Amino acid sequence: MKEIFKNTLIQIHHLKASVKLNNGDMLTTVNDANMELQRCRSYAIVGKSGSGKTSLISIIGLLNRDYEGDYIYDGISISKLKDRELSMLRANNIGFVFQNYSLIKYLRVWENIELPLLYAKKAFSKKQRQEIILELLKSVGLESKENDYPVNLSGGEQQRVAIARALAVSPEAILCDEPTGALDTKTGKQIMELLHNIVQEKGIMLLLVTHDPDIAETCDTIFEMDGGRIACAKNDT
Numbered sequence: 001m002k003e004i005f006k007n008t009l010i011q012i013h014h015l016k017a018s019v020k021l022n023n024g025d026m027l028t029t030v031n032d033a034n035m036e037l038q039r040c041r042s043y044a045i046v047g048k049s050g051s052g053k054t055s056l057i058s059i060i061g062l063l064n065r066d067y068e069g070d071y072i073y074d075g076i077s078i079s080k081l082k083d084r085e086l087s088m089l090r091a092n093n094i095g096f097v098f099q100n101y102s103l104i105k106y107l108r109v110w111e112n113i114e115l116p117l118l119y120a121k122k123a124f125s126k127k128q129r130q131e132i133i134l135e136l137l138k139s140v141g142l143e144s145k146e147n148d149y150p151v152n153l154s155g156g157e158q159q160r161v162a163i164a165r166a167l168a169v170s171p172e173a174i175l176c177d178e179p180t181g182a183l184d185t186k187t188g189k190q191i192m193e194l195l196h197n198i199v200q201e202k203g204i205m206l207l208l209v210t211h212d213p214d215i216a217e218t219c220d221t222i223f224e225m226d227g228g229r230i231a232c233a234k235n236d237t
């Protein structure tokens with residue numbers, strides 16, 4: 001188990017992002033956002049459709065650097081990084097989980113989980129990869145499914161594989177966009193329990209976007225977005 005420190009991983013200050021609409025007008029998608037995200041804590045972003053949740057999480061996930069303001073990741077100012085450095089920081093430190101699982105359908109479960117290990121900065125031997133995959137399959141309760149293809153798994157099982165894949169490089173942060181959006185209530189709850197256990201065990205920062213107030217309520221902190229602006233709606237200490 002990693003030593004657990006509730007210290008700051010990500011800080012954003014006065015973050016502002018816009019997109020150019022077809023008619024040439026600029027639409028502000030994120031407006032003066034300020035956040036401090038700590039390891040070993042879980043955060044939900046809620047808000048109505050179009051309020052800017054995905055725009056914000058893609059910036060925090062280092063998928064988009066087209067913004068104004070400051071973004072500090074573990075003491076590193078993101079604006080100073082070259083594109084390649086940014087990609088490496090993302091690939092080695094941030095895991096992503098999406099609503100539709102985003103598994104590669106022609107790869108078996110173990111091969112899907114192996115993918116990030118093949119692209120990681122650190123080179124893993126085949127034996128090391130096998131050990132990591134087995135450990136991850138155990139942690140998401142899918143040891144018996146390693147040779148299955150995604151199509152033969154239930155939605156909840158596919159999301160577990162996606163979580164195992166997100167954990168493969170031992171990330172410091174997991175970002176989820178509607179992780180339970182395609183699941184029934186009971187399976188969604190089980191997936192959230194798994195994610196929260198991982199946060200505690202591995203000292204990871206979890207940030208998720210959700211439309212579901214019950215899912216948001218399971219997180220330590222809830223942010224609400226409205227027209228690109230973000231406000232803290234709940235903060236358990």
Ligand SMILES: Nc1ncnc2c1ncn2[C@@H]1O[C@H](COP(=O)(O)OP(=O)(O)OP(=O)(O)O)[C@@H](O)[C@H]1O
Binds near residue numbers: 047
């Ligand atoms: N590439 C783009 N071109 C034009 N408009 C965009 C683009 N990306 C986002 N927008 C607009 O920016 C606003 C914020 O979008 P965003 O996807 O961040 O919202 P959201 O809160 O995640 O919505 P949802 O809950 O529906 O996924 C919306 O009005 C959206 O239509």
